[in-house]
Every structure is written in structure tokens, then in C-alpha cells.
Amino acid sequence: MAQFSSIDFQMMSRAIDLAKGGVYTTAPNPNVGCVITRNEEVVGEGFHYRAGEPHAEVHALRMAGEQSVGATAYVTLEPCSHYGRTPPCAEGLIKAKVAKVICASQDPNPQVAGRGIKMLRDAGIEVEVGLLEQEALALNPGFIKRMKTGLPYVQLKMAASLDGQTALANGQSQWITSPQARQDVQQWRARSGAILSTSKTVIEDNASLNVRWSELPESIQQRYSQTDLRQPTRVILDRQNKLTPDLKLFHSPGERLVVSEHGEVAMSLNEQQQIDLEATLACLAQQHNINHVWVEAGATLASSLIREQLVDELILYFAPKLMGSDSRGLLGALGLESMTDVIDLNIKDVRQVGKDIRIVASIANKER
Numbered sequence: 221m222a223q224f225s226s227i228d229f230q231m232m233s234r235a236i237d238l239a240k241g242g243v244y245t246t247a248p249n250p251n252v253g254c255v256i257t258r259n260e261e262v263v264g265e266g267f268h269y270r271a272g273e274p275h276a277e278v279h280a281l282r283m284a285g286e287q288s289v290g291a292t293a294y295v296t297l298e299p300c301s302h303y304g305r306t307p308p309c310a311e312g313l314i315k316a317k318v319a320k321v322i323c324a325s326q327d328p329n330p331q332v333a334g335r336g337i338k339m340l341r342d343a344g345i346e347v348e349v350g351l352l353e354q355e356a357l358a359l360n361p362g363f364i365k366r367m368k369t370g371l372p373y374v375q376l377k378m379a380a381s382l383d384g385q386t387a388l389a390n391g392q393s394q395w396i397t398s399p400q401a402r403q404d405v406q407q408w409r410a411r412s413g414a415i416l417s418t419s420k421t422v423i424e425d426n427a428s429l430n431v432r433w434s435e436l437p438e439s440i441q442q443r444y445s446q447t448d449l450r451q452p453t454r455v456i457l458d459r460q461n462k463l464t465p466d467l468k469l470f471h472s473p474g475e476r477l478v479v480s481e482h483g484e485v486a487m488s489l490n491e492q493q494q495i496d497l498e499a500t501l502a503c504l505a506q507q508h509n510i511n512h513v514w515v516e517a518g519a520t521l522a523s524s525l526i527r528e529q530l531v532d533e534l535i536l537y538f539a540p541k542l543m544g545s546d547s548r549g550l551l552g553a554l555g556l557e558s559m560t561d562v563i564d565l566n567i568k569d570v571r572q573v574g575k576d577i578r579i580v581a582s583i584a585n586k587e588r
């Protein structure tokens with residue numbers, strides 16, 4: 221393992237911060253940042269903003285100009301080696317005559333996967349890999365999971381009273397959580413490639429399930445122009461063809477993919493005659509290049525996704541309310557028979573959003 225200096229850590233941290241500038245815009249491409257230094261001074265920096273546009277290294281090299289000769293480049297992802305929508309960054313770094321490249325992690329894209337590093341080394345450039353690797357990998361959970369497994373990263377959102385209930389026995393449920401929590405949801409939607417829901421949820425709430433500029437937090441409105449933010453693709457499971465054309469879903473901005481017998485995504489049924497969720501997610505990742513799925517639906521879909529170990533992260537909002545056990549709970553049956561099978565969570569973040577509590581947790585005992 222290479223020895224990295226404190227300047228190295230500082231510069232890679234800067235590159236990681238820069239990369240975050242693309243969280244709402246780069247999909248299906250990864251978020252990547254780059255800093256170029258000479259004599260420990262920053263001479264260039266940049267990040268990837270949108271698929272089809274220049275990669276992080278190109279922006280940083282343009283800014284550095286002649287000063288890239290003999291410089292060190294810090295990149296959060298291995299520089300690419302392939303002609304995609306843009307020419308290979310490894311070639312750009314070689315032409316710019318940098319002396320050293322430090323990357324946080326390898327690119328899991330099979331078109332790159334170490335070839336970028338090899339190209340640089342073959343050209344006599346010193347390359348080191350692994351600086352702040354975990355932090356850099358955390359920039360792109362969806363891209364990495366899609367490249368490595370052919371499945372998207374799945375975040376499941378749920379909202380409930382403090383005692384875990386979501387609706388009264390008579391079905392009344394709307395607005396358990398505060399407007400601030402709903403604004404927070406808008407921000408998560410804006411980061412994701414797709415929103416997954418069911419025809420039941422869409423019909424009950426007449427939900428448009430898209431990103432509404434006016435409801436996004438001000439910090440996002442100030443930083444991004446309305447036209448730059450992408451709408452996630454709305455993916456609706458509709459096994460029984462219940463969706464009707466009058467629904468808001470069909471009259472609001474954003475693409476739609478209906479999963480049904482004759483829908484844009486052909487459904488495959490499992491043994492229980494339910495839509496095969498893994499096959500659906502695989503189709504989204506592999507045919508539609510979706511890295512990151514945000515799920516907003518009811519207890520049935522939530523339970524199935526958890527049972528099938530397809531969820532990576534839970535985003536739970538708890539409102540300071542009590543609803544009692546004659547209400548409906550967050551999840552349906554999980555069929556657990558032993559305490560050793562209980563789903564263990566790792567809490568990643570807890571905070572108050574408006575009046576509510578938000579918990580972000582990953583699933584600890586996931587087998588894949």
C-alpha cells in the first residue's frame with residue numbers, strides 16, 4: 221500500500237467534494253472529481269456534470285493548461301481508457317504530460333476495469349490507487365452496484381407514526397409526516413434514476429411521483445437550473461392493468477415505464493403469480509441503465525423487496541404521533557420464525573426533519 225501524505229489526503233478530499241456537484245445530474249454516469257496540483261498547489265480542478273459532457277479530468281486539465289506538465293492528478297475514479305461519448309481520460313492525462321496520477325478506486329465498468337491504470341503506467345506515469353477509497357466508492361453506490369451485479373442500488377422510503385403505523389384501519393393515511401419531510405423526499409427523488417411504485421399507490425393518492433422544482437430545498441434551487449435537473453423515470457408495477465390514462469402520472473413531466481403484460485417493461489411472474497421484482501430491477505439496470513431506484517409504495521411491495529433482499533437502504537420518517545395497533549403497520553408479513561432471522565439494520569444517520577425524525581439505515585445481514 222502506497223504511503224500517502226497529508227497533502228494527498230487533502231487534495232483527494234477536495235476531489236471528492238467536487239464530485240458531489242454532480243449528484244443530481246450525472247446519471248447513468250458516476251460522480252467523479254479531479255484536482256491537479258504542482259508543487260503542492262492546486263492548478264486545476266473539475267468534476268463530471270452530466271453524461272455526454274466532458275469527464276472530470278478534462279475540466280481539470282483545461283484549467284491547468286501548460287501547468288499540467290510534471291503535475292500530480294488526483295481522481296476519485298480510475299481515468300477511463302475507452303472511447304465512450306468522450307475520448308479516454310487516460311490518453312488526455314498522458315498527452316498533458318502529468319507525472320503522477322493518484323486514484324481513489326478502480327472503475328468497475330468492464331470497459332475500463334484497470335485498463336486506464338495500465339495505459340498510464342505503460343506511458344511511464346506513476347500511478348497509485350486506494351487513497352480515500354471508501355469515501356470515493358460512497359459517491360456512487362448505484363453505478364458500482366449496477367456494474368458489478370447488474371442490479372440497481374435500491375432505497376426504500378417509508379413514513380409512519382412513532383409506533384410504526386401508516387394508515388388508520390379505514391385506510392385514511394395522507395400527510396402523516398410534515399411538509400419538511402415531504403420536501404426532503406423531493407431531494408431524494410431528484411438524486412435517483414427511477415422511482416418505483418405500484419398502481420395501487422398511484423391510484424389511491426393520484427400521485428405524480430415526480431420532482432417538483434418549487435418543492436425542492438432552496439439550496440438545490442440556488443445551485444442548479446431547473447432545466448438541468450433530470451426527472452427520475454417513474455416505474456409502476458401494474459400486474460392487473462389498473463392504471464387509467466386520466467391519472468396525474470400520465471400528465472406530469474418525466475418518463476414512465478409501466479411493468480405489465482403489455483407495458484414498456486414486460487412483466488415476468490414468479491411462482492406466487494406476483495411480478496418478479498428481481499427480474500424487473502435487473503431489467504431497469506441492464507436495459508435502461510438505471511443505477512439507483514427510490515421506492516415509494518405501500519407495505520406489500522416494501523415487504524416483498526425486503527424479503528427478497530433487494531433493498532440496500534431504508535429511509536424512514538417517523539412522525540411524532542401515535543396511531544395504535546388497530547391501524548396498519550409499516551410492513552406486511554415477513555414470515556420470520558426465529559429471532560436469528562430478524563432483519564438487522566445499521567443506522568447510518570438520524571436527524572430531525574421538521575417535526576419528524578428521519579433514519580437512514582442499511583440492511584446488516586443482507587446475503588448479497
Ligand code: AOF
Pocket residue numbers: 249250251252253267268271272273274275276277297298299300303304305306307309310327329332
Ligand atoms: C473518468 N472520468 O469523470 C467519469 C468517468 O459515456 P462516457 O464517455 O461519458 O463514459 C462513461 C463511462 O466513463 C462511465 O461508465 C465510467 O466508466 C467512466 N466515467 N471516467 O475517467 C469521469 N465520469
Ligand code: ZN
Pocket residue numbers: 275276277299300301307308309310
Ligand atoms: Zn474519462
